[in-house]
Amino acid sequence: MSKSSPSPVPSRLVRAGGAVTWRLRTGVRALPGQSLDPADLEVLLVHRPRYGDWSWPKGKAELNEPLPVTAVREVEEETGQVVALGAPLTTQRYRLGSGQTKEVRYWVGTPLEEGAALRTRRPVEGASHREIDARRWASPSRARALLTRRGDRRLLTEVVARAESGTLITSVVALLRHAKAVSRSSWEGDEAERPLTRLGVQQAIDLIDMLSAFGVEQIVSSPWLRCASTVGPYATAAGLDVDARPELTEDAAASDPLPASRVMEELASDAPAPVVVCAHRPTLPVLMEPLAACAPTRVQADLPRESPWLSTAEMLVAHVARSSREAASAGDGAAVTAVERHATYTKLVLPD
The missing domain is CATH 3.40.50.1240 (Phosphoglycerate mutase-like)
Structure with a gap:
């Protein structure tokens, strides 16, 4: 009996979206254009028990879902935090074990606590404990120590640089x-x-x-x-x-x-x-x-x-x-x- 041909390696691009969500420490105020001290920032991380890592909230796009919509949905599902997107960050690309390439589009995210846009959000189902078992606001220095992937640390560096240059608030x-x-x-x-x-x-x-x-x-x-x-x-x-x-x-x-x-x-x-x-x-x-x-x-x-x-x-x-x-x-x-x-x-x- 002849051997069957091996299955082709998948080449489809996996599209995903996420956000590096930030806020100011309690009591700190800032104006647009103002240089921010990184010590005054907090960023939102998630822990994935399956991989044993800390990372930014993100996830794959649903069928025919625009990536900005993916990003805010995934952040809310994984953290419970409703966000609005700001300026884009550097896109991350890496190879999956299946042979596919995953491309993750990231944006700066800010918490959306009130306003008209909040009234338009659809209810989401939170991520299971098996997928996300911890969420944490952390200072940039603490986040850098927690983040597992080098690409995630590069995104943190990008956010901190924008804070210091006065261009994080857009x-x-x-x-x-x-x-x-x-x-x-x-x-x-x-x-x-x-x-x-x-x-x-x-x-x-x-x-x-x-x-x-x-x-x-x-x-x-x-x-x-x-x-x-x-x-x-x-x-x-x-x-x-x-x-x-x-x-x-x-x-x-x-x-x-x-x-x-x-x-x-x-x-x-x-x-x-x-x-x-x-x-x-x-x-x-x-x-x-x-x-x-x-x-x-x-x-x-x-x-x-x-x-x-x-x-x-x-x-x-x-x-x-x-x-x-x-x-x-x-x-x-x-x-x-x-x-x-x-x-x-x-x-x-x-x-x-």
């Missing part, structure tokens, strides 16, 4: 292209009233988890129906009003792009809370210009460079480090430290 300014709309050629009504398709409606619903993951507390939108309908489900779930700006419509931006550009410039320089701006494809480059203007060259390279700029229901998330009052008085303003793009997987399960 704000989210997200630019969202509206969901899939009925085509112009098949619509005979007023352009401002062109609605979403069935796919677009589902994309808008699926965006709730994505906007929640980044802790969005403010919604700015073109008043045209396809934009308003895109952010409507999140606004309803979060209990937020939509700040409709006529200067963001296609017609207004084409006639005079400066007012639309100023909307984004003002939000990037002084948004009071994580904000999303929903707009039309032709206005996207106008709205990206203020972000590019306050971004270093390495970040500018990550901005979309050609039409259609973003896919329908895709979001460009800019992470803005704001200056301390002292830095602002010296002429240094807000700076975009990172940008990333995220979209729903709606098209995979609901073709248009």
